[in-house]
Amino acid sequence: MSEERRLEVLRAIVEDYVQTREPVGSRVLTERHGLGVSPATIRNDMAALEEAGYIAQPHTSAGRIPTDKGYRLFVDRLAEVRPLSAPQKRAIETFLSEGVDLDDVLVRASRLTAQLTGQVAVVQYPSLRLSGLRHLELVPLGDQRLLIVVITDTGRVEQRFLDAGAGIAGSSDGVVLDDATLGELRARLNAAAAGKRLSQLSGAFARVVEAVAPELRHIVRSVADLVVETLGEEKEERIVLAGTANLARADMRFEQGLSPVLEALEEQVVLLGLLTEMAADGVAVRIGHENRLDGLAETSVVASGYGTDGDTVAILGSVGPTRMDYPGTIAAVRAVARYLSRVLPG
């Protein structure tokens, strides 16, 4: 009863089950996969695999299906890399590079992933916390409001309104921000902040605050606070979904129904937490109960970071039933993540 063959049996079970969605018995196993031994032998191996927790029987007289643990072993040790076909690669590249701006590119990436995997794609916007500041713009809107536009080196453009009440002209010092003053502030802030990460912004801004005329300090501080806040806010982390309709396809029965799955996907904050947790080199896989969310107990998540020059600035993933085509999904996610990294604004 060689250890090797046992693993081979597990692989066969996973591959067969993924394809047929039926519990697989010892007979078909010998027939459909070239194992070269008799069903009885397989049965012994299966008993051992079941004992070890890699497979299970739905009911007494049925075949075996892989457990989460079984899939895990499969993914870690048995899955063979299956590179995409050249035409597929070209299609990805073309489709992504046609995006006109960040929103567009990310939407395209999510659709693409959903289509390649036949599952639900999840794409996180480049995290503001991991982005550097490229440019800061101050736009006066009447006397009462200031529009602050923050452009990151990851291509995100965020804007915030700063109300008079929050410190423009409203405070007792009654400073009027003419164009020249504004231009100077803009230049100073940009000089101080250009290329810096959020963690370095506070300090840089503090020095600007000290450098400007005293009557401007208040407003500069307001602007600085707002920018730091904008770049740090959890709720500004955004997510794009695509392919939810795939969940409802006939071949995707979930024991618990798809309500819990859809609910989990709507909880952007929680979903984001899961993705963030999965950040790792290359592609990460969470199988079934491994991801803590109850709603996703019957699903697996395959995710990969993406970002310019090796810097991961966000995560992209695919969510499907634990019974999924892992090699294919992993290949697709990795490919999209790579091309996405390449297409992103350098």
Place this chain on the structure above:
Amino acid sequence: MSEERRLEVLRAIVEDYVQTREPVGSRVLTERHGLGVSPATIRNDMAALEEAGYIAQPHTSAGRIPTDKGYRLFVDRLAEVRPLSAPQKRAIETFLSEGVDLDDVLVRASRLTAQLTGQVAVVQYPSLRLSGLRHLELVPLGDQRLLIVVITDTGRVEQRFLDAGAGIAGSSDGVVLDDATLGELRARLNAAAAGKRLSQLSGAFARVVEAVAPELRHIVRSVADLVVETLGEEKEERIVLAGTANLARADMRFEQGLSPVLEALEEQVVLLGLLTEMAADGVAVRIGHENRLDGLAETSVVASGYGTDGDTVAILGSVGPTRMDYPGTIAAVRAVARYLSRVLPG
């Protein structure tokens, strides 16, 4: 066999069926609704209603269910307005007014609608075509690119990059845009465009093009084109969805499964077309096959426009099974649309 009672019977059937999701027979009809006549009488009325196409039998020995035509009559003539409770209204108002910017408000509006109706909420972003221009900002990004930020009077902030290749410094005239020149252009463009609608922009910009120094015309024209294009693009129309998980609830069986429904909801362009078609005074209702989309054949859409001072700038709606609580849904959609209009940036 009074006409009046027949309508009363139809109303009873609709209300009963909506509540129980079971075909309703003549007996329960007399028992549960105070119709004061015997089942046999009801049966005659039902035969007439069926003849007229308002109700149908799923199979021979079952009760009746309303047809699309029956729901239509119900909505048009029988549904009683059911105002929301005061606490509900307060909750809406509070929840919406806590939104910090347009994105936030619209997300809140969609969640709210989904929660109130127990269905899927669809909220369109204020249409750029129906918006006026509030402010135009030109931000130089290095020598090669210009960031154009468009702020509409509906609170949307859109940005576009204008590449050197597209006409900044790259063209043979080799104009350099220093800050002063840029400031002047900004001022001129804003003066010309402030408050104008898309349809009036082209002309206004054309006059600016003529007024500036010849060597600047090329670039001004590029900017003007990009702005006009941005405000006019179909693909810039955006939609927010919420509550898709509600579709999967046990009480929402669709004959065809929810695949087609989810697919239809993912087709933002088509969905947008449907909503746009539904623009009308007050709340509009599309029942079952009335909306042309195959995927939504088993659903009804309840929608209402919203916007400041009576101007409809976008649509908000709720999508659910034809067997839905029309009065409740209509009340919810109307209420959210009204409060949303009030909360929007004036």
Place this chain on the structure above:
DNA sequence: GATGGCACTCGGAACGTACGAGTGCTAAGT
């Protein structure tokens, strides 16, 4: 260690039956 044989389990399909909800019709009542 692998294999063939065998008794055993058990889920699901197939079938028949009984039940009951609901109908339409007719004849009688108001």
Place this chain on the structure above:
DNA sequence: ACTTAGCACTCGTACGTTCCGAGTGCCATC
């Protein structure tokens, strides 16, 4: 002219029964 009671009829569903076969574990054998 409606309304109603009575009644025969339809038919979908729930239920009980049977039956089959896939799949297993175990044992004796190679």
